[in-house]
Amino acid sequence: DGGITQSPKYLFRKEGQNVTLSCEQNLNHDAMYWYRQDPGQGLRLIYYSQIVNDFQKGDIAEGYSVSREKKESFPLTVTSAQKNPTAFYLCASSMRVSGGSYNEQFFGPGTRLTVL
Amino acid sequence: RKEVEQDPGPFNVPEGATVAFNCTYSNSASQSFFWYRQDCRKEPKLLMSVYSSGNEDGRFTAQLNRASQYISLLIRDSKLSDSATYLCVVRKNTNAGKSTFGDGTTLTVKP
Numbered sequence A: 001d002g003g004i005t006q007s008p009k010y011l012f013r014k015e016g017q018n019v020t021l022s023c024e025q026n027l028n029h030d031a032m033y034w035y036r037q038d039p040g041q042g043l044r045l046i047y048y049s050q051i052v053n054d055f056q057k058g059d060i061a062e063g064y065s066v067s068r069e070k071k072e073s074f075p076l077t078v079t080s081a082q083k084n085p086t087a088f089y090l091c092a093s094s095m096r097v098s099g100g101s102y103n104e105q106f107f108g109p110g111t112r113l114t115v116l
Numbered sequence B: 001r002k003e004v005e006q007d008p009g010p011f012n013v014p015e016g017a018t019v020a021f022n023c024t025y026s027n028s029a030s031q032s033f034f035w036y037r038q039d040c041r042k043e044p045k046l047l048m049s050v051y052s053s054g055n056e057d058g059r060f061t062a063q064l065n066r067a068s069q070y071i072s073l074l075i076r077d078s079k080l081s082d083s084a085t086y087l088c089v090v091r092k093n094t095n096a097g098k099s100t101f102g103d104g105t106t107l108t109v110k111p
Helices: none
Strands: A004-007 A010-013 A019-025 A031-037 A043-051 A054-057 A064-066 A076-078 A087-094 A111-115 B004-006 B011-014 B019-025 B032-038 B044-050 B055-057 B060-065 B070-075 B084-091 B099-101 B105-110
Touching: A004 A087, A010 A019, A019 A031, A019 A087, A019 A111, A043 A064, A043 B099, A076 A087, B004 B084, B011 B019, B019 B084, B019 B105, B032 B060, B032 B070, B044 B055, B044 B060, B044 B070, B070 B084
Parallel strands: A010 A111, B011 B105
Antiparallel strands: A004 A019, A019 A076, A031 A043, A031 A087, A043 A054, A064 A076, A087 A111, B004 B019, B019 B070, B032 B044, B032 B084, B055 B060, B060 B070, B084 B099, B084 B105
């Protein structure tokens, strides 16, 4: 089946540790995105990537890092510099269409990160 | 002021009711508009795109007013299964379709 997968579903981390969240898509989508969602709030963009080996900071990139070595993969590392990392992390992807615009975004099931 | 604003609700309605959600956006350069549905502790899923001429999908009708920078979603004949949070999303068609999400409006449909 085509889709976006994220792993793990739940992740627990001790303070001071880095942790990497996985995101893989087999939709052949060009762009990929990472969002953070806190309870009762909307999604905030962390990083996004339009093409392999290129990515841009979103609105809340501090304390996070990403890589895009393959089109289908866009892992997110939550570093110890992120002050409040406990949140629901969502990965999304979208297809670039003619004219340089993009279709709607499709989301993976998310990873719930808890810092102990 | 947030770039996308929604009435957070909650909206509590009986089955069969008609309910309308509103969303305003501040960036006049926004070009694409969407409504997503998010169930509790799940990922958002696209409900419908919003077109300038307005569009309908079954019991759901979306409308866009560019002059007032306002988007609406109307749900007719509400079902219990419509209970969810509805997210308004606006996007400029540059920067990889970077989107801005509202905080969502929560709907509970009661028997």
